[in-house]
Amino acid sequence: MRDTLVLNASFEPLSTVTMNRAVVLVLTDKAVVEQAHPGLRVRAAAVELPVPQVIRLCRYVRVPFRRRAPWSRRGVLVRDRHRCAYCGRRATTVDHVVPRAQGGGDTWLNTVASCAEDNHRKAARTPEQAGMPLLRQPFEPTPADAMLLALGTDELAPLPDWLTQVQTAA
Known part of the structure; x- marks a missing residue:
């Protein structure tokens, strides 16, 4: 519910x-x-x-x-409606566009929802390096948007x- x-x-x-x-x-x-x-x-x-x-x-x-919505893994999954940013299937995890090993952090603009297979296949590479273009670009929701997105978690x-x-x- x-x-x-x-x-x-x-x-x-x-x-x-x-x-x-x-x-x-x-x-x-x-x-x-x-x-x-x-x-x-x-x-x-x-x-x-x-x-x-x-x-x-x-x-x-x-x-x-509050100027910014706080980042969270759950928030990224909800923002992306539990859809993988690489293939569009059901997402179960969060992937860093620029991997943490290359200086990428836990931010709204650097994380996308991902299925486990694509997350593993991309590994510690950027989407360009892995040949896996993003279906949609990550964005930073406003605090009000984040709350409304959280209410509609079942796509x-x-x-x-x-x-x-x-x-x-x-």
């Missing part, structure tokens, strides 16, 4: 949390459910509530401005209505 989007009291997106964490925030009156999964409910001995897709905090939380499932509305409004 996808993570739950957390909105600030001002309706600004803050982050994503697990469904369990979202339920705890709602039950402790720290958040309210803005959008729920249709037909899904969480039941306990004395309480029943819809499974939250989007929650909004009841109190405003001041967040320091086979359609995006929920509320997320489509957020993307068209931006």
Whole structure:
């Protein structure tokens, strides 16, 4: 199941949390459910509530401005929709365009999602040296893009209505 989007009291997106964490925030009156999964409910001995897709905090939380999305292996896989940058098949690992042995680092612009076979075949070479052109160039997502990408981690499932509305409004 996808993570739950957390909105600030001002309706600004803050982050994503697990469904369990979202339920705890709602039950402790720290958040309210803005959008729920249709037909899904969480039941306990004395309480029943819809499974939250989007929650909004009841109190405003001041967040320091973040210029860049933090790099992570999971973030690269999500950014590239779990598709290999060399062959387009399902990606399970991250490859450095300029290998670390040649001075390449863990950055958004130097890493791409890769299947294990292509990662092994490319080895410690650049794509040009290995004769393996990239199908698409790596890019650095904005912090807001990284959060929206994290919400849509299953490339086979359609995006929920509320997320489509957020993307068209931006």
